[in-house]
Amino acid sequence: MDQVRFCLVRLDDRLLHGQVVVNWVRSLWPQRIAIVAEDHTGSLEGRAILYAVAPEGVRLWVGSVAEAPEALLRGDTPPATTVVLLPSPTVVIALYDAGVRYAALNLGCLGQASGRVRVAPQISLSPEEAEALQYLASLGVVVTAQALPGDAPIALDALVRRLTRSRGRSVSA
Amino acid sequence: MLASLCWPAGARAIEGDAALPRLTWGAAALISVCYYLSQSAWLAGLGFWTLYRPLVGGALVGLILGDPWAGARAGATINLAYLGFIATGGALPSDISLAGYLGAVLVVAGGLDERTALALTMPVGLLGYLVYQVRMALDVFFVHQADRAASRGDAWGVAWANVGPPQALLFVLSAVPCFLGVYYGPGRLGALLALLPQWVPGSLQVVGGLLPGLGVAMALGLFWRGANRAFFVLAFVVSAVARVPLLAFGLMAAAVAVIVVHLEQRGGIPDEESPALRRPGDSAASAQIGDARADGPRLRQRDLWASWLCWLFFSHASYNYERMQGAGFAHSMIPVLRRLHPDRESLAEGLKRHLVFYNAEPNVGAFVNGVVAAMEEARAGGRAISEQAINACKVALMGPISGIGDTLIQGTLAPVLLSLGAGLALQGSLLGPALYVALISGTVWALGWGLYLRGYHEGRARVLAGMRRGSLQQLLAATEIVACSVLGALSASVVQLRTRWVVHAGGMSLRMQDDVLDKVLPQALSLVVVLGYLALLRRRVAPVWLVAGTFALGLAARLLGWL
Numbered sequence: 001m002d003q004v005r006f007c008l009v010r011l012d013d014r015l016l017h018g019q020v021v022v023n024w025v026r027s028l029w030p031q032r033i034a035i036v037a038e039d040h041t042g043s044l045e046g047r048a049i050l051y052a053v054a055p056e057g058v059r060l061w062v063g064s065v066a067e068a069p070e071a072l073l074r075g076d077t078p079p080a081t082t083v084v085l086l087p088s089p090t091v092v093i094a095l096y097d098a099g100v101r102y103a104a105l106n107l108g109c110l111g112q113a114s115g116r117v118r119v120a121p122q123i124s125l126s127p128e129e130a131e132a133l134q135y136l137a138s139l140g141v142v143v144t145a146q147a148l149p150g151d152a153p154i155a156l157d158a159l160v161r162r163l164t165r166s167r168g169r170s171v172s173a
Numbered sequence: 174m175l176a177s178l179c180w181p182a183g184a185r186a187i188e189g190d191a192a193l194p195r196l197t198w199g200a201a202a203l204i205s206v207c208y209y210l211s212q213s214a215w216l217a218g219l220g221f222w223t224l225y226r227p228l229v230g231g232a233l234v235g236l237i238l239g240d241p242w243a244g245a246r247a248g249a250t251i252n253l254a255y256l257g258f259i260a261t262g263g264a265l266p267s268d269i270s271l272a273g274y275l276g277a278v279l280v281v282a283g284g285l286d287e288r289t290a291l292a293l294t295m296p297v298g299l300l301g302y303l304v305y306q307v308r309m310a311l312d313v314f315f316v317h318q319a320d321r322a323a324s325r326g327d328a329w330g331v332a333w334a335n336v337g338p339p340q341a342l343l344f345v346l347s348a349v350p351c352f353l354g355v356y357y358g359p360g361r362l363g364a365l366l367a368l369l370p371q372w373v374p375g376s377l378q379v380v381g382g383l384l385p386g387l388g389v390a391m392a393l394g395l396f397w398r399g400a401n402r403a404f405f406v407l408a409f410v411v412s413a414v415a416r417v418p419l420l421a422f423g424l425m426a427a428a429v430a431v432i433v434v435h436l437e438q439r440g441g442i443p444d445e446e447s448p449a450l451r452r453p454g455d456s457a458a459s460a461q462i463g464d465a466r467a468d469g470p471r472l473r474q475r476d477l478w479a480s481w482l483c484w485l486f487f488s489h490a491s492y493n494y495e496r497m498q499g500a501g502f503a504h505s506m507i508p509v510l511r512r513l514h515p516d517r518e519s520l521a522e523g524l525k526r527h528l529v530f531y532n533a534e535p536n537v538g539a540f541v542n543g544v545v546a547a548m549e550e551a552r553a554g555g556r557a558i559s560e561q562a563i564n565a566c567k568v569a570l571m572g573p574i575s576g577i578g579d580t581l582i583q584g585t586l587a588p589v590l591l592s593l594g595a596g597l598a599l600q601g602s603l604l605g606p607a608l609y610v611a612l613i614s615g616t617v618w619a620l621g622w623g624l625y626l627r628g629y630h631e632g633r634a635r636v637l638a639g640m641r642r643g644s645l646q647q648l649l650a651a652t653e654i655v656a657c658s659v660l661g662a663l664s665a666s667v668v669q670l671r672t673r674w675v676v677h678a679g680g681m682s683l684r685m686q687d688d689v690l691d692k693v694l695p696q697a698l699s700l701v702v703v704l705g706y707l708a709l710l711r712r713r714v715a716p717v718w719l720v721a722g723t724f725a726l727g728l729a730a731r732l733l734g735w736l
Binding site: 023151152 | 259261262263264266306309394395396398399494495496530532534569570571572573574575576577578579580583584646649650710711713715716717
């Protein structure tokens with residue numbers, strides 16, 4: 001199946017924060033923001049908050065991975081004007097496997113957690129997560145890290161190199 | 174005393190050898206301290222909004238060197254190039270502050286004109302950005318120091334680790350390079366410029382005349398939709414044809430904006446799904462918070478005040494890549510936790526609980542601190558509010574609340590107020606920087622304290638939903654109209670571009686500027702420049718490339734004699 005060009009597909013664990021609603025929305029001017037949650041009810045207990053802060057003039061859709069293909073590919077808003085926000089690497093992979101074959105993935109924010117190593121100012125990855133992203137890249141998805149629209153994108157390969165380097169250091173130490 | 178310390182310095186700098194001007198060390202030190210303060214924790218949350226901005230920094234440099242008007246003009250010119258500067262989520266596009274301080278020094282003491290100074294200081298922003306990254310990486314160390322203090326239940330230790338060493342490090346990292354640049358820079362640069370062929374300074378001037386257009390276009394891009402675009406064109410034409418004072422123009426635009434928003438009664442596009450405002454878990458939690466105030470230890474008004482002040486001053490004191498404002502948040506909870514937990518063990522637990530990753534827009538984000546203070550009070554009162562519930566609340570709120578805060582302040586109010594202030598400063602009025610400082614400070618303080626209290630008293634989703642549906646959207650819509658109008662007026666007055674191109678045909682010579690353009694629409698070229706930048710930005714050309722392209726174009730146009 002052909003890959004779909006979305007306006008932006010972004011991995012961002014902070015979801016609708018300033019970088020998204022100010023910098024990206026006001027440079028891409030999408031018609032819709034779609035937030036795909038791990039689990040429809042549980043992980044997004046702050047749904048009302050998301051609706052409350054969605055930027056004016058942009059429609060908001062919040063739903064589960066299972067609902068996503070229908071809403072994203074066959075809804076009335078074309079993918080080219082949809083910004084898709086994904087909270088975790090797990091959702092990133094699950095969404096692709098569910099049939100939403102996006103052509104490019106932007107790595108926005110992924111905070112520090114145990115097992116993760118910081119590979120870009122806003123991106124921390126665990127080896128498993130890096131592997132999952134490399135799997136996506138092997139399927140032809142262009143994966144880059146870019147915080148703001150004006151920044152230079154960093155290729156996934158460079159991030160993985162930083163990860164292996166710092167792991168090498170911690171092993172030898 | 175301050176004046177006697179600085180002004181002779183400025184005077185000497187100006188009287189000195191024209192080719193090799195040099196500031197006294199006192200003046201250079203004062204300027205460097207201002208630069209440090211612009212990023213420090215000592216200005217009640219205002220540093221980033223005031224001293225960090227070239228408009229304000231330039232005026233201060235001018236004041237220190239004895240010519241505030243020249244300083245304000247230089248700062249305004251430089252600030253215009255960075256009108257689209259928005260630092261969200263800890264990602265800094267470049268350090269605009271150092272460019273402002275250095276540029277103003279080059280103008281006031283070095284005798285350069287503002288545009289050349291702007292072009293010359295453009296790369297300085299990159300140096301400042303490097304310093305920012307080093308600081309964000311090194312501050313991680315102090316957060317671990319705060320961790321150790323927290324596990325001892327040592328609240329002062331946490332506060333010290335958040336503020337003391339990180340601020341000392343910042344002083345070394347910021348004031349020292351700035352001092353060297355300000356003390357040696359003008360002389361070295363002057364000598365360098367004197368060596369260069371004539372056309373180099375000339376083309377730098379052309380570049381410096383174009384770069385404010387880029388800043389205006391970047392800010393304009395934030396509002397470029399719907400009828401806002403018509404307001405931009407309208408404002409441009411009016412101010413290109415008739416010279417209206419900018420403040421009068423801004424007031425007029427504000428009045429029109431209020432009328433338009435009132436007539437429109439903007440409803441907004443309905444969501445695809447109705448917002449699920451009735452969430453069982455949440456209403457239960459807020460009911461718990463409400464009930465808890467009856468028993469257990471209670472927070473006093475002055476605890477809330479102290480907690481907010483700690484946040485206002487120290488939210489970014491040890492900003493770092495690992496936890497961002499984690500230590501800042503813990504610091505703001507110290508007055509709350511000390512009241513609620515007289516014993517060391519539970520105080521230690523509370524401190525550790527809040528030393529986790531946290532990052533939010535600080536002013537609107539004060540709301541979260543208020544909510545968390547209420548939750549802590551309820552927890553200490555014996556209610557079943559788990560540690561996880563408090564953390565989940567912070568995580569759920571920090572992103573969205575930053576979305577509101579950044580949209581409102583960095584994305585809308587700051588560009589408008591800076592445009593107004595810069596425009597006024599360029600017309601020779603110190604009211605420009607003064608008005609900007611007064612308005613932005615008032616907004617930052619009033620919003621912060623107001624929202625902290627609302628967070629404490631009312632809990633979460635309700636207030637946010639009200640903000641979205643109600644007055645906030647109308648305020649934003651009106652401000653966008655004012656922004657586009659002011660940017661239109663600025664495009665006509667600030668982006669100065671006149672062509673020297675003369676067409677010779679059949680014994681006649683036609684001067685493009687005087688004979689053609691000025692008869693159709695004065696300043697038409699400025700409009701072309703701004704809209705051209707905007708078109709390129711919308712095609713997602715990176716600003717760095719636009720700056721590089723502007724330099725290339727400026728050189729070429731000067732050599733070919735077009736500009």
